[in-house]
Amino acid sequence: MDHLDDLDDMDHRILTALRARGADPRVAGAARALSRAGEHGALWLAAGLVGAAVDGPRRGAWLRATALTAGAHLASMGVKRIVRRPRPAHVEPLVRTLGRHSFPSSHATSAAAAAVAFGALGAHAVPPLAAAMCLSRLVVGVHYPSDVAAGAALGALTARLGARWMREGRRG
Secondary structure (H helix, E strand, O other): OOHHHHHHHHHHHHHHHHHHHHHOHHHHHHHHHHHHHOHHHHHHHHHHHHHHHHOHHHHHHHHHHHHHHHHHHHHHHHHHHHHOOEOOOOOOOOOOOOOOEOOOOHHHHHHHHHHHHHHHOOOOOHHHHHHHHHHHHHHOOOOOHHHHHHHHHHHHHHHHHOHHHHHHOOOO
């Protein structure tokens, strides 16, 4: 077995173990709710707009952070169309998905972008909620751990690259 086979096997085993946690109805319900809230980055976009509405002096920064989060989500959708990795077939999913492709997790991408961007604005509740969102995608059985890790890395990188623009409103 080569290293890629080892990694693929580990991806399958970790997903199987975490998906098994969904047998607990409370865990399954929470994971389903997070998955629904994260569709198309909706939770994060709403949070950013609320931040902009309630934090007048930093309204522009909140709107730019929200734009970075949306941009990260769109980038993940583009990567999905290129990579075209199928969703896990060895576990029964707890939710329906809008697309057939798994890599990267767009939920994880927008969650990590929001964690970095909104966290920089002092929204300290966002990073733990974003981590729970990422984990939920494994519990509901629709992504491999590597999909979630790649999505989180893409989202965090997008938000970090746009950090100066977010804070100061400058281009570039």
